[in-house]
Amino acid sequence: MSIRKGRSATISDVAESAGVSRAAVSKVIRNAYGVSPGMRERVEDAIARLGYRPSVAARALRGSSYRLGLETPHVNARFMTQIVEGAKRAVTGTPYQIILAPADGPEYGTLESLADGLVDGIIAVSPLVDQAWLEDLAKRVPVVMLGRHDTPRGYDTVIGDDHAGARAVMRHLLGLGHRRIAHLTEPEPVTAPGSGTPHAIRLEVYRACMTEAGLTGHIQIARRTANAASAQSAAAELLARPDPPTAIFAGHDDMAVDALAAAARTATGRRVAIAGYDNTDLAAHPLIDLTSVDQQGVEMGAQAATMLLERLQGRTEPRSYVATTELRIRASTTAAALG
Amino acid sequence: MSIRKGRSATISDVAESAGVSRAAVSKVIRNAYGVSPGMRERVEDAIARLGYRPSVAARALRGSSYRLGLETPHVNARFMTQIVEGAKRAVTGTPYQIILAPADGPEYGTLESLADGLVDGIIAVSPLVDQAWLEDLAKRVPVVMLGRHDTPRGYDTVIGDDHAGARAVMRHLLGLGHRRIAHLTEPEPVTAPGSGTPHAIRLEVYRACMTEAGLTGHIQIARRTANAASAQSAAAELLARPDPPTAIFAGHDDMAVDALAAAARTATGRRVAIAGYDNTDLAAHPLIDLTSVDQQGVEMGAQAATMLLERLQGRTEPRSYVATTELRIRASTTAAALG
DNA sequence: AGCGCGATGGAGAACGGTCTACAGTGAGGC
C-alpha cells in the first residue's frame, strides 16, 4: 500500500491492498474468466482507492499496448485531419487509442520507430516504401497502407478511386472548354510511373485525358519543390510561362490553395480555373470555394482503423478498401472566365 | 540466431550472434562505459546483420521510452501545426521523438493515457485541467503546459503574451474607428474568468479595452458552440443581430476564418473587419489576408520540447517561457469600409 | 611474489504486467 513518492501504483500495490494475488488483479482488469463477484468488488475498490492504471509499457512487452499508430506525412496536412477523424471514430468504444507519429523525413524511420513495440498496429500514408520491406514490417505488426495501389501481401490497403476522381476533374475542366490545362503535383519520386501512388495515377490520368483530347502539346507539369511545403512558387512559375495555362489541376487541396494564392498574387490577379483533390474543409470556404474531389477521407480513416482491429482479431488474408469519389464543383473553376 | 518467424530480433539474439552477453550488447547500444573497440565492432556487426532494433516497450518498462507526447486538442488545429513543427525541431539530433495524442473529449483521459508509461514527458495544450491534478501528474512524468497563465508548481509553462497581443488587436481596431467591436470566442468553460486560459485573458482584455474606450454598451460576445468545430454559425448570428458589429476580434485564426466565411455568406457580403490570433499560415493567404497576432507558435513548441529535455536531464525548479507577440496587419481589417 | 588497480565483460535482479499450470474447496453422484 505504501506507494513510493511520485510513482504510480502498480498491480502489486493493488493486489496487496485488496489482499489478493497479482494474477487475480490482472484477471479483473482484463475481464477474464474465473473471478468471483466478491473478489471483483474488492479489487475494483482497491483500484479506485489507489488510482491504479495499468502500465502500457508492461502490457506492450507481454502482449498488447492497445495503441494504434498513424503515421502522418508533413505534406497534405489538411487531408490527414479527415483520416485522423475517421480513425478516431472507428476505435471509439474499443480499448484501443490512436496515436500519431509525424514523419519528419524518411518514412522508413518513422514506421520502424512505431513498430518498435510501441503500437499494436500501424496505419501509414507512405506510398513510397519498398513493397518487400513493407511485407517484412507487416510480419511483425499489422499494417494498413493508405493510398497504395498495389496488390497487398500481408498488409491491407485503403485507397480512393484515383482513376475515377482524376478523370472527373479532367472531364470537368475540358467540358468548360479549357485546353491549356496544367497539372501541379508532388516532387518527382512520389509520382514515378508504376509506383502506385495516388499522385502517380492522377498524373497518369491527366496525361491520358490530355492525349485523348488531342492536347498533347498543351501538357504542362509543375512540381512542388521537395524542400518547400508550399506549392506557391511552382504555381507562380507556371502562370508566368509565355503560354500560361487557363486551368490547373492540383494534386491535392493544399497545393490547389497554394495555386489560388499564386494566381491572386499575379499582377493582373489572373482568373485561372483551379481544381484540387480531397475536398478538405477549407475547399467549402466561400473565399476559397475550391472545386475538389471528395474521396471520403473520414471513411477511409475509419476503414483503415477497422481493418487493423480485424487483424488484431485474427484475420490474416489481405483486404483492400476502395473509396468512391465525387467531384464537388465550386466557383474556383466555374467562375473563371476562359481566357 | 534463430529468430522466430515474424518476430524481431531481441537483444539476446544479438548477444548470441556476437558471442557476448546481453549486458554487453546493452552497453554498446547505449554508448555506455566499459566497451572495448573489438567488442563494439562485433556487436555492431551482429546488430546490422540481424536488423536489431531495441524494443521501446521494454525500454520504457525499465526506464525511458525516448518518446515525448504532445496532446493536441481538436479545435484550433492550425495553430497546433506550428507547435508540432517547433517541438519536432527541438528534438532533432536527440534520441527523442515526438508522438501526438489527439484529445477526443475530456483532456484528463488523453493525458492519463499518455502518462501510462508510454512517454518520458508530456506537452499538453489543455488549459482546463485542475491544478492539483496537474501537479500530481507532474510528479510522475515531466509536464509542460502550453497556454496556462498560472504559477507552475512541479510543471513548466509556455505561454504567449496574451495581454499584449489582445491589446494590440483592440488598439488596432479602435484606431480604425470601430466602435461596435464584437468578440468571438470559445465556449463558456474555456473562458471562465480566473481560469488562466489564453481565451479567458483575451476576453478580459477585450472587455477592458471596450470599457476604457467608453464602449461598454457595445460589448458583444459570441461563442462557438461546444459540439461544432466551426464558429461560422456563431459569427453568422452575430452579423444578423439588429445592431451588428463592424469589427470582430476572433479568439484564434480558425474562428476568424469561420467568421470570414460567415461574413462572405451574408446576403450583402458585408464587409466587416475581422482579426484573428496565432498568425497561422492561412492568414497570409491573399484570399484570406487576415490580420492576426503572431505569437511565435513554432518557437513555443520548440521551447516546450526543450524544457522537457531539460527536465529529463534533471532540472527540477519550474520554468516559464513567455513568447512575445506581434500584430500582423492585413486586409481583413484594413480593407473593410467602416459602416 | 604479492598487491592494488583500471579496464572489461558477465550474472542476475529488477521493471509491471500476462498467462499457463496447478492447488484447494465444496457440492453432487455413486
Add this chain to the structure above:
DNA sequence: GCCTCACTGTAGACCGTTCTCCATCGCGCT
C-alpha cells in the same frame, strides 16, 4: 466414504531491456 468436477485463486515463468554489482585479467609497483 470416495471420486469427479466445476469453480476460484495463486505461483511463477516470461516478455526485452537496463543497471548494479561482481569476477577476471593484465600490468606496474613494491
